[in-house]
Amino acid sequence: MPPLKPMLAQSVAEIPEGMRYEPKWDGFRTIVFRDGDEIELGSRSTKPLTRYFPEVVEALREALPDRCVLDGETVLPTGERLDFEALLQRVHPAASRVKLLAETTPAHFVAFDMVALGDDDLREVPLTDRRALLEDALALGPSVHLTPWTDDVATAQEWFSQFEGAGLDGVVAKPADLAYVPDKRLMKKIKHHRTADCVVAGYRVHKSGAGVGSLLLGLYDDGGTLQHVGVIGAFTAARRVELEQELAPLVTDHDHPWLAWAQHAEGDRVPGGNQSRWAAGKDLSFVPLDPVLVAEVAYEHMEGTRFRHTAQMRHFRPDRDPRSCTYEQLEEPVSYDLTKVFAGAP
Numbered sequence: 001m002p003p004l005k006p007m008l009a010q011s012v013a014e015i016p017e018g019m020r021y022e023p024k025w026d027g028f029r030t031i032v033f034r035d036g037d038e039i040e041l042g043s044r045s046t047k048p049l050t051r052y053f054p055e056v057v058e059a060l061r062e063a064l065p066d067r068c069v070l071d072g073e074t075v076l077p078t079g080e081r082l083d084f085e086a087l088l089q090r091v092h093p094a095a096s097r098v099k100l101l102a103e104t105t106p107a108h109f110v111a112f113d114m115v116a117l118g119d120d121d122l123r124e125v126p127l128t129d130r131r132a133l134l135e136d137a138l139a140l141g142p143s144v145h146l147t148p149w150t151d152d153v154a155t156a157q158e159w160f161s162q163f164e165g166a167g168l169d170g171v172v173a174k175p176a177d178l179a180y181v182p183d184k185r186l187m188k189k190i191k192h193h194r195t196a197d198c199v200v201a202g203y204r205v206h207k208s209g210a211g212v213g214s215l216l217l218g219l220y221d222d223g224g225t226l227q228h229v230g231v232i233g234a235f236t237a238a239r240r241v242e243l244e245q246e247l248a249p250l251v252t253d254h255d256h257p258w259l260a261w262a263q264h265a266e267g268d269r270v271p272g273g274n275q276s277r278w279a280a281g282k283d284l285s286f287v288p289l290d291p292v293l294v295a296e297v298a299y300e301h302m303e304g305t306r307f308r309h310t311a312q313m314r315h316f317r318p319d320r321d322p323r324s325c326t327y328e329q330l331e332e333p334v335s336y337d338l339t340k341v342f343a344g345a346p
Contacts, residue, residue: 002033003046004115006071007180009172009187016173016188020127021156022149023163023341024170024189025110026082026308027075032109034064041074049074052091055102056109056143063144065137071113071180072147076105080337082167084303110342111138112147115180127178148344151176164192164301165336191300194331195314199226199322201258201291202271203247211240212247216271216286217297217311218257220326226257228271230307232297247289256288294320302330 006029015021029044039057041049050057056074064070076087086105092098114134116122122130131149138146150156160171170191178186198217206213214233218226235243253259258271271286297311305327 002031002040002042004031004033004042004069005046005183006031006044007113007182007187008185009189010185012173012188012190015153015156015160015171015190017153019153019173019188020131020149020151020176021153021159022112022147022172022174023159023168024172024191025073025075025147026084026167026169027073027087027107027110030072030074030109031115032060032064032068032070032072032111034060034066034068036066037061039064049091051095052098053102053107054098055106059141059143060109063139063141065117067116067118068114068137069116070111070134070138071115072109072111074107074109076107077167077338078105080166080335080339082338084167084308106143108143108145108342110145110147112149113180123180123182125179126176127174127180128176130180145342146344148341160190160192162334162336163341164333166338166341168341169301193298193300195296195298196311196329197294197296197317197320197325198229198311199291199325200247200289200293200295200316201226201228201256202286202288203243204231204286206240211235211237212243213240214310215243215295215313217295217307218291218325219330220323221305222327226291227305228258229305230299230311232295232311232313234310234312247287247293250289250293252288252290257291258286259288291322294318294322294325301333 028049030049031042033040039060041053043049053074075082078086090101090107111134114122114130117133117137140146156171170189173188198219200215201218202216203212204214212235214231216228217230219229221227294317296314296317298314299307299311301308
């Protein structure tokens, strides 16, 4: 019975040998509960997703046995790749908006584990046996998919290289005899990591009120506009205070590219100017800095014109000209047809 937290994965640098491998999907982790006509979708944090994806519920009604619990991912394809930005838009408070988006930007479900079937709790059953039960029980459809999997590490390496071009996030590795243990990091995830040189154009004060909570990063676009692309966080308490002292000479209150709100063109990204419902009511004010400092950061991948996740600090780059920090330095993955991933093509 819901709620149930999903089993989690630990980040590792390389694809390990001797495991079962699956693509890492970039969507909302979803636990599906079905009991007759009743279907519930639970998120990674156990919050209900059911009302936001009525089309997924209907598709699963046709695809699942009468009583089961599945683990998988709700994803949203646009064209030949996944679109996480469009997926975020699906979580909307208005029922009329949800209905419209379900029709115009329908989501898909990708299954990768069977947690219960009928009267049987499968959490102690080895992974390979659960996979066999999942393959037998799931009726695939246009928007219900079974994730590809392999025991060949070379194929997993190929997936890691190619599938990013379809909007996927890396590879997951699982021991063949793995039991399903909710909320434990017993799987391994391998994600893409890259570096970029970014302008440090501001910071937010830590929620404690002491020191720097996060550094605000920018890149110059083709028109010479400094676009906000993400943040660096996770500093120790001592480093937060040190950073505030180090950055004090750069604090400015005029001629800053992100303070002239009226001059921004549609589509420009500025801190606090693109607030989503996820940050509703959150204080997004920041301390503007003269945009002369450059930091080398590590990131996983881009979502449109910004970093998908919080970037990680490598070091400052006093040798770099801030104006040279442009989008051109970023590596673009080679496009790959998402339909081939759904079909299980290597």
